[in-house]
Amino acid sequence: MNVVVDRVRKSYGRGAEAREVLTETSLTVRSQEFVSIVGPSGCGKSTLLMMMAGLLKPSSGEIRLGDEPVTGPPAGLSVVFQDYSRSLFPWMSVRRNLTTALTASRLGKEEQRSRVEHALESVGLAGKGEMYPWQMSGGMQQRVAIARALVTEPTVMLMDEPFAAVDAQTRADLEDLVLRVRHEYDVTVAFVTHDIDESVYMADRIVVLAANPGRIAADLTVDLPRPRDQVETKLDARFAKLRSEVFRLVMRPDTPASA
Amino acid sequence: MQTEQATVRGAGRAGPVVLGVAGVVSLLLLWQLLGALDVVPRSSLPGPWSVLGALPTILSDQDFLAGALDSAAATGLTVLVGSLVAVAVGLVASSFAFLQRPTMVVVNTFRSVPATALIPIGVLIFGLGMQMKVSIALYAVVWPILINTIYGVATTEPMRRDVARSLRWGWWRQQALVTLPSALPSILTGVRVAVGIALVVVISTELLGARYGVGTVLVQYTQASRPEVVYAGVLLLGTAGALLFSALVRAERRLVRWVHHD
Numbered sequence A: 001m002n003v004v005v006d007r008v009r010k011s012y013g014r015g016a017e018a019r020e021v022l023t024e025t026s027l028t029v030r031s032q033e034f035v036s037i038v039g040p041s042g043c044g045k046s047t048l049l050m051m052m053a054g055l056l057k058p059s060s061g062e063i064r065l066g067d068e069p070v071t072g073p074p075a076g077l078s079v080v081f082q083d084y085s086r087s088l089f090p091w092m093s094v095r096r097n098l099t100t101a102l103t104a105s106r107l108g109k110e111e112q113r114s115r116v117e118h119a120l121e122s123v124g125l126a127g128k129g130e131m132y133p134w135q136m137s138g139g140m141q142q143r144v145a146i147a148r149a150l151v152t153e154p155t156v157m158l159m160d161e162p163f164a165a166v167d168a169q170t171r172a173d174l175e176d177l178v179l180r181v182r183h184e185y186d187v188t189v190a191f192v193t194h195d196i197d198e199s200v201y202m203a204d205r206i207v208v209l210a211a212n213p214g215r216i217a218a219d220l221t222v223d224l225p226r227p228r229d230q231v232e233t234k235l236d237a238r239f240a241k242l243r244s245e246v247f248r249l250v251m252r253p254d255t256p257a258s259a
Numbered sequence B: 001m002q003t004e005q006a007t008v009r010g011a012g013r014a015g016p017v018v019l020g021v022a023g024v025v026s027l028l029l030l031w032q033l034l035g036a037l038d039v040v041p042r043s044s045l046p047g048p049w050s051v052l053g054a055l056p057t058i059l060s061d062q063d064f065l066a067g068a069l070d071s072a073a074a075t076g077l078t079v080l081v082g083s084l085v086a087v088a089v090g091l092v093a094s095s096f097a098f099l100q101r102p103t104m105v106v107v108n109t110f111r112s113v114p115a116t117a118l119i120p121i122g123v124l125i126f127g128l129g130m131q132m133k134v135s136i137a138l139y140a141v142v143w144p145i146l147i148n149t150i151y152g153v154a155t156t157e158p159m160r161r162d163v164a165r166s167l168r169w170g171w172w173r174q175q176a177l178v179t180l181p182s183a184l185p186s187i188l189t190g191v192r193v194a195v196g197i198a199l200v201v202v203i204s205t206e207l208l209g210a211r212y213g214v215g216t217v218l219v220q221y222t223q224a225s226r227p228e229v230v231y232a233g234v235l236l237l238g239t240a241g242a243l244l245f246s247a248l249v250r251a252e253r254r255l256v257r258w259v260h261h262d
């Protein structure tokens, strides 16, 4: 399902205090597409994503999921938050973290159980359902967070810098995991990151945001073959070209392209 | 070398026990000395041996045992009802912005009135039975639990609230699965404090007139000039209180295991 950001603007604060964080922005994430949203810290990536998630109201403009205006968190849309340690529920076992994510879906007990087991298996955590998040490593906890997002079998998954807090090795594993489950679950993904390599490696399309005020600086198509490979893909000349282009856009968004 | 280290480590572990025993022994010596030197008259402070000797008397006194049961029931009932009411009010008051200020004003006004000052009024309204004890003690315990509930709710991680909204949970489910567990460590601290307060207030009502309870029995022994039995009773209550407290602390740790790992 398409996610449409239609002339959306966002400012925080009121009156004289008001600060525009995102100028009028339009963007469509097409069905089945994997879009990276990349930009410097504080440029409004999270703000944009939270509005797409229905967790934050735009100051003006409209978000639509398919043809439906988003006025609150919609069914069929999942969010993976930035910090797993603050987004999982430590008082619940892993299995319960996933099962409670299904309450709004109103499924039978049996269907719930098989969904949960399947999601755990997909992220490589089969048999770990009885553990508690605080008994797990950071990488495993982020897998739980991904499984929780997938268990509802969403059409759209929004991810906010999901791997910012894990080490490089784990990060590469999780990147490939997301690329795999994305196909398994047939899900449309908007993936926020401040890591330029990651934005290129993951995406079909890269939306580069610039700061002060937040706005779209560029919208680039990634013509790299799939499946991606941590070594091969990054050796590809097109990867290097995209990478440096995104780098230039992020660092100096207002200079012309052919520098 | 090996054995030496083991010995040292063993001594380290035994340290607190040794210190504790030494403390108790010196206290007993000091106690004995105070009496022997006639610093304090025997009638107000009987010697340690006569107090220990009075333990069987108090432990076989049916009134004392029934009274202890009555006091425990009053304390338990107070903490149970007080926790349910204070936690419910705290959750509701915290989830509606317009209720937050008025609630704090009410809390700060009423909690500064000492509960024991209300005992005469409690007696006038409820008489000298269980109802009076529990009402007065309830008044004393709801404030600390309410304050701790409100404080605990305020510490809820905003991202977890967003997760709950994103999972499209209703108000009840959000309270039960996110807000309440987030506030639980703080609530349990409040409940532990409340147990102490409830005990103090319940025994106070008994010393000041309630018909049944350990306090009532201790007053009777005081009037019968049996100070050693009074001291034996106080010693028992103190020990029971200490055991209860350490049990509560342990129960608390078990209930909020995640806190120590976050």
Ligand SMILES: Nc1ncnc2c1ncn2[C@@H]1O[C@H](COP(=O)(O)OP(=O)(O)O)[C@@H](O)[C@H]1O
Pocket (backbone or CB within 6 Å): A012, A013, A021, A039, A040, A041, A042, A043, A044, A045, A046, A047, A048
């Ligand atoms: N609730 C808020 N109130 C006021 N300002 C905010 C709020 N949330 C974010 N901001 C500001 O908006 C800007 C964009 O924030 P954010 O969307 O989190 O950026 P990013 O995710 O790209 O780092 C930042 O300057 C931040 O300080």
Ligand SMILES: [Mg+2]
Pocket (backbone or CB within 6 Å): A045, A046, A047, A161
């Ligand atoms: Mg952010």
